[in-house]
Amino acid sequence: MAYQTIIVERKEHVGMLTLNRPQQLNTFNTQLAIELNDGLRELENDRRVRAVIIKGAGRAFCAGIDLHELSRKSALEMRHWVSLMDAHNVTIANMTKPVIAAVHGAAVANGCGLAAACDLTIASEDARFGTTAINVGLYCFGPSAPLSRCLGKKKSLELLLTGDIIDAKEAERIGLVNKVVAQEKLEETAMELAQKLAAKSPIALQMGKSSFYKMSDMAYEKALAYLGEVFTVLSTTEDAKEGIAAFLDKRQPEWKER
Secondary structure, three states, X not given: OXXXXXXXXEEOOEEEEEEOOHHHOOOEOHHHHHHHHHHHHHHHHOOOOOEEEEEEOOOOOEOOEOHHHOOOOOHHHHHHHHHHHHHHHHHHHHOOOOEEEEEOOEEEOHHHHHHHHOOEEEEEOOOEEEOHHHHHOOOOXXXXXXXXHHHHHHHHHHHHHHOOOEEHHHHHHHOOOOEEEOHHXXXXXXXXXXXXXXXXXXXXXXXXXXXXXXXXXXXXXXXXXXXXXXXXXXXXXXXXXXXXXXXXXXXOOOOOOO
């Protein structure tokens, strides 16, 4: 598929999606929002791809929403537009493949929300995070959902209500980022993590991620019962048996995705 605002590439079992509006600091407009979801679904449906990296072209990961698109919309048009701006949060959660954000420069407003929505996040030392809409009389409603799942009530509200910008080390300390690396090591580190995940059993990886998101909305006892059922199913797959046999035989497993 031909895209105008993103670039989709593949390297072995890793899919790479680059936000490609560098002159606009990769801010979300309607086309980028649509293409981001289309690109993610394309990689989800590609059986060769086992892990996905999202990164930004140019000086920033993503500086939020293009404010030029906010004006001259009716209430119905605005509701549809807002749903497009937030759709990636659901798309990433519904994907069975792990999605890694490789963040450099600004990741603010919807960009911060995108980093939070990804399953894992690697940041360069120059990365900056913030839910800054409050500073212009708005509020980061969409980003608040993935952010609250990452950080809980206190830290999420601190960021959402103050609009403060935090650096990569602080983002790592509070749990928004998994690891901070030197800027020149960002893509290499993200790729190493993606390849590490891609080497795992695809079935175990996919069932594990899907069950994590599903159980997070369940009552504790129901979650345990559900996870037990998922483990039962996974244990009967050929790849589970192959993984155990390979461990006992001290060899590398050969995954058949069955």
